[in-house]
Amino acid sequence: MCKQNDQCLIDLYRQGREDALAELICRHKEKIFTSIVLLVKDQYLAEDIFQDTFIKIIDTLRTERYTEKGKFLPWAVRIAHNLCVDHFRRTKRTPVIRTQDNKDIFNVLRFTDPGAEERLITRQSHSRVQEMLDMLPEEQREVIILRHYAELSFKEIADLTQVSINTALGRMRYGLINLRKMMSEKQIVL
Structure with missing residues (x-):
């Protein structure tokens, strides 16, 4: 089967030959x-994205939506690139929340199954954050919720709230400043 071109392997896979897909993957996996x-400059993240790439490729081939005759490798690399871009967009949207001693909260948190005490503390922390959010002016609260909880872009927030992107950014900035100020005044540690 090694002598077959990519399109022939794709056709064989569509006919039920799983070994044709294995050959296609082996042929292009390194590139x-x-x-x-x-x-992404991260081996483990790259492995995850690589798997996602082939899941997307397999799904496209199975549903017969593949239309890139003779251009499998550039098409596959484009899928991988788009998944990398999606990852960075999601990462960029992820808020960086800092503790009082200026540490990223996600570097402080433990990601194990929480015990009853930890669940209680987490619930209390979420409750405190919600209370502080409720104390913000409506437009600041709205932007923070849309950005951090709904994961909307600032353009989407601006369109939704019918303001300019700069106004949405400003509301976010002032909302975060106010949250930090409240945490400091009430000596709240998350």
Whole structure:
């Protein structure tokens, strides 16, 4: 089967030959994986994105939506690139919340199954954050919720709230400043 071109392997896979897909993956895995590693600069993340890439490729081939005859590798690399871009967009949207001693809260939190005490503390922390959010002016609260909980972009927030992007950014900035001030005044540690 090694002598077959990519399109022939795709056709064989569509006919039920799983080994054709295995050959296709073996043929291109190094180039695709290397392109992902160069973009994300993290071996483990690259492995996750590589798997997601082939899940998307397999789904597209199975549903017969593949239309890139003779251009499998560039198409596959484009899928991988888009998944990398999606990852960075999600990461960029993830808020960086700092503790009082200026540490990223996600570097402080433990990600194990919480015990009853930890669940109680977490519930109390969420409750405190909600109370502080409720004390913000409506437009600041709205932007923070849309950004951090709904994960909308500032353009989407601006469109939804019918303000300019700069206004949405300003509301976010002042909302975060006010939250930090409240935490400091009430000596709240999350």
